[in-house]
Amino acid sequence: MRRRYADLVRLAYLALDDGTAPPETVLAAARRTVRQAARAGGGSAYPNLRHRLALELLKQPSHHRRPWLRRLFFEPASSTPTPLRKTLQRSSPHERLVYLLSRLEGLTSPEVAAELGEHLMLNAWDIDRTRADVDERTDLDPAAQQAELQAFDPTLVRLRPPPSLPMTARIALVLAAVVLIAAASTSYERWRNAGRPGDPLMVGDDRWNRHQVPSLYDWPTQGELRDDRALLRRAASAWRDDRRDPPLGRVSVMYAGTVDEVTIVVMHDMPGTRDSPMVAQYFERQLSRGVESIRRLGNDSGQLIMLGTTWRYLVPPWLSDLSVALPKASAPTWHPLAVRNGVSDPLHWRWFDPDCQSFVVFRMRHKGSGSITQFASHNPEFATPLIWFRDADSRRDDTGFTGDRAQWTAIHALSCGAGIALADTGDLRIGRLWSGSLPDKGGHASLISIDASVPWGTPGMTALLSDDGRLIAGRGTTNGDYSASTDTIAGAVWWRSRERWHLLATGASGVASLKMVGELGNREARRKGQSTVLLVPGPPARGGYPQPARLPVVQIVVYEPDGDHTVISPS
Structure with a gap:
């Protein structure tokens, strides 16, 4: 197959080379034409491949696309064209193809006529005349012509030699390129993360410390992805597009991070005195993204919020020393829960007793109220x-x-x-x-x-x-x-x-x-x-x-x- 490919590329290159395009351009066009012929179907035998290639060559345009990126690093190793190749370059595309099928491939005049008869009206006399015209303009006999054509290999390339610049100039160019790339990357990140009108609100880490009894509106934005503005915009936009429970007022971000390999953004709206606030959870998984739960809160106090079905809870910073127990037991057995970056460790159970409304009991310490107790469910739409x-x-x-x-x-x-x-x-x-x-x-x-x-x-x-x-x-x-x-x-x-x-x-x-x-x-x-x-x-x-x-x-x-x-x- 490798030998067949090289023969087909040689045939296509010589048929397409009219002396007006750079060698690398003609080589790229020849390879592309061979690939098109191979994909056309009809068998993998060499005569079948050559027949489909001949038909593809007859459909090729007179100009070729220039692979500019390739020319930056590579150049062909072929030397100046020989008199025979110059003669071929001055011939028409049809004459070149007829001659190459006859001399390079060794086909007889009737065989060439049969090969091209689907698209060209020609007979054996036309093929003999074309072959004789080329023979007359060269000093080589038919065997020498065939040997020269078969020895030509257009696929040989070499690296383009480096420019003749002094070492200091080369170092300066490299440093300038590095600085330019770094500046472009920094500018892009600044533009990507720059604030825009309508962006969701971000709450500072110390705001809740200013109040004796912090509320939902003092919940600081937590999570390792809280600076990813593009993610936060996607989350806020997805909530605004919700037809049943869109946010009222501005959207504020409570958490943005990755939990158990899932990207999660938790937000709340700010309806003022018109209505009770709502909390929405936005998820981005490998095959899905969107808002998966919207919960209306009974009041604006900070509450525990289960993150989807991760069995982890989002915890405001003014709550500490968390422990949890099942209410089904006749006496409580408290299990401590650690909190990292606003997210608790998973619960010790992967189920809630349905006889107790699917609730568990949390005991914790509140900054301004001492010890408090709270019901919480695995259902993000339930109250806590x-x-x-x-x-x-x-x-x-x-x-x-x-x-x-x-x-x-x-x-x-x-x-x-x-x-x-x-x-x-x-x-x-x-x-x-x-x-x-x-x-x-x-x-x-x-x-x-x-x-x-x-x-x-x-x-x-x-x-x-x-x-x-x-x-x-x-x-x-x-x-x-x-x-x-x-x-x-x-x-x-x-x-x-x-x-x-x-x-x-x-x-x-x-x-x-x-x-x-x-x-x-x-x-x-x-x-x-x-x-x-x-x-x-x-x-x-x-x-x-x-x-x-x-x-x-x-x-x-x-x-x-x-x-x-x-x-x-x-x-």
Whole structure:
């Protein structure tokens, strides 16, 4: 095959060489023509290849493309053309091809006519005349002509000799080229990373330190790719193109980096007072790119954000000492999590218990609020509510999980059995209104108040829990909300024993008395110690009657020491 290729290139070169183009240009055109003939199909035998090459040569233009880059470094090694080649150069393209097929390839006149008969009208007499004209203008016999043509090798090339410049000039040229390339590269990087109108906002590393309680808008831009402006523009543009949840206001970047070989950009918008902010996650993988999750936050506080399905969380710098536990357990087992460049290590589990709404519990330290506790999910669209436990003493601040068993029972109940949709709530405040024994051998239980920050002003609710965290009564109501004073909260709930229904109402230390009015008559309970408890037996519960919707209509009036009062219902 190598020999066939060399013969075909020689034939094509001599047929294309008219003496007007540089040798390297003719050589490039000859090689290109041979490749075209080889790709045309029809068999790999040499006669077939030569036949297709002859047809390609008849279609070649009169001028050739000049391989300028090749001429910078290489030049042909062929010498000045011989009289025979000069004679061929002065012939027409068709005459050159006819002559070469006859003398170089050794074909007879009828064979040449058959080779070119598809595109040229010629006969054996025309071929003999062309061959005789060349013979007459050279002093070589046919055998010598064939030997000279077969000895010609147009593929020999050599490196172009270096320019005749002194060594100092050569060094100066090299240094100038290096400086020019470096300057061009630096200029390109500056242009690529220069700020433009509409670019996403970048937040400095120290901004969150200026506030006692930093918010989402103080979250610094973190990650090793935060200076890649082109990436950040692609991410912001992809979010703006989202038809369902485009950003409101400017886009601010929270994180830009590579996590588990995936490029991730996390952003939030700035809607001001018009709406709650949203967080979007943009991904670039080997075969896909785009925004893969958009989550609306209940408030603008800094929250833990799971990065896609990497089982890692994005953590603001004002949170430290992270540890995580599963709420399913009867007692917490805390696993520490390290945070590097704003991203936590992966969780110890690759699953969340669906019985607990796919949430886990984080315990950490906040710069301005001490120890805090937070629910978080693997679903980036779910809320991550903070859990605050109301202190019985209103002069003390609310706190996160402190190790109290009753607190963990409440956490377990909220996520695994209290019937509260954590995915839709804001921050939660949990208060213990009462703890004691239920009648009719109902065992020990606790009545807790649950208040959510979203929507703002939502009435509070109650939950009656067993010591193992089971919800043992339908949810009742309270007279409080997320921002209400701790010591004036009261709650009421219906509870069913084996024998009958019972109404349980209780108030915190700031409640002076509770009064029941309605179909069960009037009953009143005054404060004893730090709480006020009203436990009233209701209708029988044998045979499943009455159903909860048919319970007696009652209301609880909550009196404070100064005479103010509110009204709540057990259901």
